[in-house]
Amino acid sequence: MPALQQTQEALGYLPDDAIEALARHFRTSPSYVYGVITFYPQFRLKPAGRNLIKVCRGTACHVKGGPRIRQEVERQLGIKEGETTEDMEFTLETVACIRACAIAPTMLINKETYGQLTAKKVAEILAEYRAWRMASEPA
Numbered sequence: 001m002p003a004l005q006q007t008q009e010a011l012g013y014l015p016d017d018a019i020e021a022l023a024r025h026f027r028t029s030p031s032y033v034y035g036v037i038t039f040y041p042q043f044r045l046k047p048a049g050r051n052l053i054k055v056c057r058g059t060a061c062h063v064k065g066g067p068r069i070r071q072e073v074e075r076q077l078g079i080k081e082g083e084t085t086e087d088m089e090f091t092l093e094t095v096a097c098i099r100a101c102a103i104a105p106t107m108l109i110n111k112e113t114y115g116q117l118t119a120k121k122v123a124e125i126l127a128e129y130r131a132w133r134m135a136s137e138p139a
């Protein structure tokens with residue numbers, strides 16, 4: 001597990017050549033390593049977008065409208081949970097609890113926590129990220 005976590009942290013995901021290298025290192029088969037990876041939702045087999053969105057699906061967030069927040073992110077970005085936008089800007093995942101239940105419903109974008117979310121706030125936050133990206137692109 002730590003080797004998989006460190007590899008993903010370094011590369012952003014777990015590509016085939018890394019899986020094969022880990023299998024050789026631990027004297028096992030790539031299919032065994034692949035089986036471990038696919039068992040744990042924290043591991044990614046495809047590269048993530050520049051901004052990783054994690055919408056909380058924990059109990060506190062669920063009762064305060066978390067599913068609507070995930071649906072709004074999906075609607076805004078045109079992707080479903082586990083997918084990445086075509087421009088590689090956003091990846092959407094869900095997470096059990098980000099320990100910010102007092103401000104439910106919540107989501108993380110990279111390391112930034114957003115709480116007391118509404119569909120309108122989600123739209124505004126994502127618009128800010130898009131604006132930052134456009135402002136940082138070379139003319």
Ligand code: FES
Nearest residue numbers: 056058061100101
């Ligand atoms: S349940 Fe969402 S932050 Fe705890």
